[in-house]
Amino acid sequence: MSLKQRHIEILNLVFQNDKIMDIKYISEYFQVSERSIRYDIKEINEEFINNKNTNIIEMEEGKLVSNINKEELTSLIKNILPQKYIFTSEERIEILLLEILLFREKFTLQALSDELLISKATLRKDIKDMNEKIKEFNVKIDINNNQGYMLTGEESSIRQLMINILHKYGGFIEEIEKEDINNLQIVKLLIFEKKKKYFQNERINLYKSILLKIQQKTKKIITDEAYDALLLNMIITSIRNRNSHFITDDISNSNFIKGTEEYKIIKEIFQNEDIDYREKDLIIFTDFYMGSYSYNTKFSFYLNWMKIETLVGRILEDAAKVFDINFKNDQILIKELINHMKPAIYRIKNKMSLKVSILEDVKSEYADLYEKTRVSLGVINEFLDENIDEDEIAFITIMFKRAINRNQEKLMGEEKxxxxxxxxxxxxxxxxxxxxxxxxxxxxxxxxxxxxxxxxxxxxxxxxxxxxxxxxxxxxxxxxxxxxxxxxxxxxxxxEYALTRKSSKIPISKILKVIKENKHIENEAFIIENIKKQLKEYVKNDVETEKTSNFLELLDERNTALNIDLKNWEEVIEYSGKLLLDSGYIVSEYIEEMKEQIRNFGDYVVMGSNTILPHGKLNESVKKTGFSFVSLKNPISFFGSKIKIAICLASVAKHEHINAILELNNYFRDPEFEKELLKINTRKELENFLINRRNR
Missing domain, CATH: 3.40.50 (Rossmann fold)
Structure with missing residues (x-):
């Protein structure tokens, strides 16, 4: 025999009434017969008799009377978990999900089945149900190369899912044993044990001290709900980083957040406390913190800031009524609103203005649209407990204007x-x-x-x-x-932005149109131009003579260096640039220009997986159009990538290198191209390799 949730609830009801409760009341409460309740009591006593030599519940004159106190009951229940309790499907999924999130990102069905005493068939169904439950976070439990299962998804999404599950069960609870027994639940107790195990080696008091310092220095007061979410974020970030699970995905509004006073304060405090947070960790923490005091407390911090999609969803529901248009499938509008809303809320709460105002133009050109947008944003006024700024409404009006245009194009079959x-x-x-x-x-x-x-x-x-x-x-x-x-x-x-994938086939209607329009034309060059104009990127131009050089023609032998030992990206740019300098392609200033572009824009020069294509401006620093090619003996770190090849470009004019650039583009589409390139040891091998590639 095993315990059911009703058994636990009966025990709770008994303790709610000072350890005495009428059997009739309990039967009416559960809408079952008194006989069923008596049978439940018999099962409870049979289960616990193995742990205590006397019945824990007696039936006396139509009443249930407990023979143990609250602390003893809690201890007994914890000792029989999880082997004796019959979990509902929903409870089992919650516990399994937390187990996977906290301790088992990779697992096999057999191992988990043996440990949890669940059949593999049940586990497979549970995994399917779990994936349905967590898909809104863009996280999935997936097959791991036929070696079992693993948790997949962006690291920031996985962390948000962890906070969500832990938040649902009380967040960071230090001593569940001190809670009133009336709230006692098997699942809650079991999850508490898992949380305690996960948090056991963390510096909780240090994190609390840091949160206090941040509040004092920013002069902000945050709610208990937000405090709990921030504490969970700190703990989870620390553990995930320690296990080499780093955030590498793009963070929305990162530049905006890094420019706030809060970010500067938080960064300084974390550095002073020697907390090993990466930049993206600090950005996300600051984002959460800014939201912790930017809203009306009758709204949920978690649902409306950490899950800003909820707030945007409410805006779109109201907008659908006002505009009589369903916007829920317009991914561009949704993402625009999600990324705009947090900075807008921050600006409004801190009395900051937008750098550029389009209010006057919008009210003049789109007065009716502006008013409908203002009405649609009413939920923001409630969320902020104050009115949204008119300049912010103007910007959002333009978002809705573009969305309406897209909707009209879709109805007319001209969606592009x-x-x-x-x-x-x-x-x-x-x-x-x-x-x-x-x-x-x-x-x-x-x-x-x-x-x-x-x-x-x-x-x-x-x-x-x-x-x-x-x-x-x-x-x-x-x-x-x-x-x-x-x-x-x-x-x-x-x-994700609902861009339509292009078909690889040319529609017959397009071909017929070209034939009809050109059937009386004898000038071949004119026909070619019409084909290019009407079929555009659907066709490959293999009849016109190329007017620019290919990549190999622009790669001077003097500008080639293979298997070079360099330490960082600055040395790579110096070395690659000096090849171009010594061979007369550039002047020395061009090398610094390439470095400056990288300092300003970071990883924009990354091509493929392991290659960078640095370049400067089209100006007097370039004497002649050409490339340099440098392969590295050892990979170097470059803004989160590992770089092994540098192809530097110097160009006098766009048209002189365009063919070579498009040629490289075709090469890099093949994931094997870089691997084969790295096997080359001589200039002659490089030439033969590129010629063979070009002739494929």
Missing amino acids: RNILLVCGLGYSSSQFLAENINERFEVNIVDIIPFNQLENFEYIKSVDLVISTIDIEMEGMEVVKVNPILQKEDIEKLE
Whole structure:
């Protein structure tokens, strides 16, 4: 025989009434017969008789009377867990999920089945149910190369899921034994034991002291709910980092957060206390902290700040009623609102203004749209306990304007996102990016610009999405950072914004249209231009003579160096640049320009997995267009990547290197290209390798 939850609830009811309770009342409470309750009491006593030589509950004159105290009951229940208790499916899933999150990111069905006394068939079903439960966090329990199962997902998502589960069961509870027995639950006790084990080696008092110092220095007061979430974040971050589970994914609003006074204070306190937090850890902690005092306390901090999607969902529900349009599937609008909302709330609570105001223009051009947006944002006023700033409403109005346009295009069958590409300088990695996006997605690339032109780009209102190779943020506009080669994770990221994947086949209707329009034209060159214009990236131009040099032609033998021993990225740029300098391609200032671009924009020059393509500006520092090629004896660390190859570009004009850049782009799409490149030991081997690649 095993215990059921009703057995525990009966014991709780007895203790609620000073250890005496009418059997009739209990039967009515559970809506079962008194005979069933008497049978339950018999089962309870049979279960506990093995641990105590007397019955723990007696039946006297229609009443239940307990023979033990609260502390004894708690101890007895803990001692029989989990072997004796019959868990419901939901309870079992909760406990299994916490077990996997805290202790078993990799496991086999057999091992878990043997330990928890659950059949493998039941475990498989539980895993399926767990995945349904956690999919909103973009986390999954998946097959691990036929070696069992493992937890997969971005590290920041896994941590948020952990906080969510722990928060659900009381967060950081120090002494559950001191809680009233009336709240006693088997699952709660078992989860407490798991939490205690997970937290046992952590410096809890130090973390509490740090939270106190942060509140004192920022002069802010936070709620108990927020305090618990922040403490959980600190503990989980410490443990995950210690186990080498680091956050590598992009963090929303990171530049904004790093510019706040709170971030500077938190960073200083953590450094003084010698807490080993990485920059992204500090950004996320600061984000949580800023939210802890930015809202009306009748709202849940967890649901409406840590899970800002909840608040955005409520905005979209209200907007659907006001605009009579369903926005719930517009991923671009959703992500724009999610990324805009936290900085907006922070600015409003701290009486800060937006750097640029578009209020006057928006009210003039879109008065009705502005008013509908203002009404849709009413929930924000409740959340803040004050009115949202008009400038913020204006920016969000433009987001809704673009969303309405997308909705109309979709209804007319003309759905095509307007994309703006932004790169460091706008002439090398941007070419990679433009070709790869055009090849994979049905989009309209409005323009390709360098970062320094972004602020004054006059057609920004017509843009749905900015895609960039560098880390930037914009007010009122969603920006997606990608690798120019568009690796698998980049493509998946863009698909989240509902960009339509392009078919590899040319529609017959398009071909017929070209034939009809050109059937009476004899000028071949004119026909080719019409085909290029109408079929665009659907066709490959293999009939026109190339007008620019290929990569190998621009790679002077003097600018090639293989298996070089260098220590860091600065040395790589110095060495690669000196090859170009000594061979007369550049002047010395160009080397510093390349370094400055990397300092400003970070990893935007990363191509593929292990290669960088550094370059400076198109100016007088370049004498002749060409590349240098350096392979490294040992990989170097470069903004989170391990770099083994550096291909430096110096160009007098865009048209002189465009063909070589597109050629490299095709090579880097093959994940084996870099591996094969690293096996090369001589210039002759490199030439043969590139020629063979080109002729494939």
